[in-house]
Amino acid sequence: MKPTKKHEGGPEKDQSLPPPKLRTDGGNSSGAIVPLHPDVPAYLSENYTWAYLNPRNIRFLDHELVVSAILFGNNRRLRRATFAELTVGSTVLQSASVYGDFCVHLARHIGPDGRLDIIDVAPIQVARCRHKSRNFPQVSTQLSDAASFQSGNYDTVCCYFLLHEMPDAYRRKTVDNLLANLAPGGSAVFVDYHKPHWLNPLKPLMILVFRFLEPFAKGLWQSEIKDFAGNPQGFNWHKETYFAGMYQKVVARRAPDSQS
Numbered sequence: 001m002k003p004t005k006k007h008e009g010g011p012e013k014d015q016s017l018p019p020p021k022l023r024t025d026g027g028n029s030s031g032a033i034v035p036l037h038p039d040v041p042a043y044l045s046e047n048y049t050w051a052y053l054n055p056r057n058i059r060f061l062d063h064e065l066v067v068s069a070i071l072f073g074n075n076r077r078l079r080r081a082t083f084a085e086l087t088v089g090s091t092v093l094q095s096a097s098v099y100g101d102f103c104v105h106l107a108r109h110i111g112p113d114g115r116l117d118i119i120d121v122a123p124i125q126v127a128r129c130r131h132k133s134r135n136f137p138q139v140s141t142q143l144s145d146a147a148s149f150q151s152g153n154y155d156t157v158c159c160y161f162l163l164h165e166m167p168d169a170y171r172r173k174t175v176d177n178l179l180a181n182l183a184p185g186g187s188a189v190f191v192d193y194h195k196p197h198w199l200n201p202l203k204p205l206m207i208l209v210f211r212f213l214e215p216f217a218k219g220l221w222q223s224e225i226k227d228f229a230g231n232p233q234g235f236n237w238h239k240e241t242y243f244a245g246m247y248q249k250v251v252a253r254r255a256p257d258s259q260s
């Protein structure tokens with residue numbers, strides 16, 4: 001199934017989403033208010049500039065070893081679990097850039113007859129993804145917001161550690177929008193944090209990490225990903241957890257005979 005292009009070009013503006021963060025630019029002689037990162041949602045620029053928008057930090061963070069350390073050695077395992085839902089030659093939407101070699105492994109996994117569309121809301125991340133995937137003609141990367149991107153009917157939508165970074169309302173919009181990009185019979189794979197088992201020794205550490213670095217992540221401890229969907233009945237849901245409950249993979253499969 002190849003995605004049907006409904007429209008092309010840059011990100012669609014969705015007026016119902018929070019406006020971009022503004023600041024007074026001291027270097028602007030008119031003293032006008034200018035956007036700090038024009039198309040980046042406020043939750044991202046306010047909480048994650050250090051991780052995803054600051055070029056110096058990005059150069060340090062965008063490595064397999066760093067991702068592996070952040071995920072306590074589970075990156076390969078979670079990536080394998082994600083790819084187990086993706087078939088060779090299929091059309092895939094990756095809903096945001098992921099540090100390390102995720103997009104390269106994904107491009108290899110679906111092979112030259114597949115198609116991988118990657119979106120990210122931060123221009124600097126789009127540039128890095130394009131560079132990392134430059135040897136794979138089946139990959140195209142564009143600037144867009146996962147909460148509003150509409151391109152077509154994908155076999156699989158792959159959402160890897162994106163939802164925990166969003167406030168609940170944005171998460172709801174994103175889950176619905178990603179599900180809307182699925183072809184009949186297609187599936188969305190959400191891999192993200194999950195409430196650890198109470199005996200998990202890393203739980204106290206994660207509480208601290210969430211308090212200081214991931215202000216919206218606890219939303220995934222309190223609710224099922226399925227609960228963020230506006231129409232969960234339209235999909236068949238399956239959940240698995242990993243690492244004593246710390247991570248989850250949720251697969252939502254659209255019925256083969258459903259209307260998109």
Ligand SMILES: C[S@@+](CC[C@H](N)C(=O)[O-])C[C@H]1O[C@@H](n2cnc3c(N)ncnc32)[C@H](O)[C@@H]1O
Pocket residue numbers: 041044052067095096097098099100119120121122125144145146147160161162165
């Ligand atoms: C996938 S998440 C985190 C993944 C994981 N921590 C890692 O190893 O990279 C990080 C990316 O999501 C992007 N992002 C955040 N909100 C987005 C949105 N609404 N739409 C598309 N991309 C978004 C950020 O710009 C960043 O590049």
